[in-house]
């Protein structure tokens with residue numbers, strides 16, 4: 185999924201991480217890499233130049249307590265998140281909650297209707313679908329088949345002539361549901377007649393969400409398309425389909441930026457379960473392939489996100505704790521007490537007594553010295569601290585301006601926690617985490 189973009193951006197962030205001091209020339213060079221990566225992946229020129237100028241402006245602006253490198257990482261990350269998703273994530277609001285799917289031929293409206301219906305049904309909503317497609321032959325049959333296979337009620341009629349008939353005839357029954365998903369007809373382009381029809385559907389059904397369905401492979405043409413749909417229908421969000429079939433996908437992400445509406449769902453295959461609520465931050469982290477980015481950022485953000493604490497907790501349980509996770513963990517102890525909560529509920533963490541408590545209660549100064557030390561390590565060393573030998577320890581101490589003792593102290597604390605995480609009863613810990621909703 186977005187493999188090309190992902191690979192290029194991973195390289196970029198690695199490059200930034202490897203630089204201790206960042207010059208203006210570095211910023212320019214790295215931004216050029218980012219621009220190339222985005223353009224190659226069909227993100228529109230306008231969006232790309234907006235990102236670059238925003239990042240450049242934010243890097244220039246001094247901000248309290250942040251180094252230039254931190255400002256660079258943070259602003260680049262934020263800007264990428266904002267391209268990938270704008271505003272609110274999907275939520276079912278007041279009932280009945282009506283979702284209208286619109287888009288061109290074959291974009292995935294009908295199959296995605298069923299996927300979303302299935303997802304929301306699993307979440308406990310009484311969900312139904314209605315086919316208002318009077319254009320594609322056997323449109324109703326297609327939706328009905330998907331509904332029947334997944335226990336979702338479908339309204340509509342065979343050989344539909346007037347698109348709004350199924351709505352008007354069944355309105356009372358439809359409105360008894362928590363969620364109503366409305367599948368509409370597609371066309372190969374946005375002609376006037378089509379616009380008129382779909383505007384009519386919106387007027388009569390009064391949807392809470394109008395979601396534009398865009399296939400990942402759409403390319404640069406998306407800009408005009410998204411604008412057109414938006415001007416006529418005031419869409420509330422984007423669904424990107426077929427993420428599994430396209431290594432690019434930047435075009436579809438552009439739709440979000442152009443319409444200033446969020447991507448709400450993505451679909452990643454033909455099965456009814458192949459759909460996800462879209463979470464921009466998680467998505468960007470996945471594309472960048474780095475828990476590292478978040479941890480590079482954690483000192484920059486005001487709060488550690490619950491999401492990153494969950495991620496750390498999961499890695500902790502799996503025994504795959506990197507130095508960055510470790511840092512995140514001790515820092516989050518101070519910041520949100522979330523790990524403390526886990527620890528306090530775990531009988532076997534009596535073993536915590538074995539850990540030097542001062543490590544877990546690290547002062548701000550200690551944390552910032554750890555941070556400096558970590559910035560002098562390579563990514564590989566951060567992921568696998570065992571690879572650090574005495575000569576590297578000495579180099580790192582020199583590079584970060586602290587004593588070798590400080591470096592060793594960080595590694596020792598990491599080793600203790602890492603050992604503890606391996607000793608713990610994984611099953612019990614997993615069960616506990618599930619209970620806590622992690």
Ligand SMILES: Nc1nc2c(ncn2[C@@H]2O[C@H](COP(=O)(O)OP(=O)(O)OP(=O)(O)O)[C@@H](O)[C@H]2O)c(=O)[nH]1
Nearest residue numbers: 289290291292293294295370425426451452453454
């Ligand atoms: N691989 C893959 N195929 C998908 C995905 N979403 C949809 N498709 C396929 O795309 C094709 C078109 O999907 P439909 O849901 O029928 O598209 P539509 O927008 O309703 O099409 P019209 O009603 O003709 O406008 C079908 O063969 C789907 O199985 C996806 O996420 N991954």
Ligand SMILES: [Mg+2]
Nearest residue numbers: 293294320323
């Ligand atoms: Mg269809």
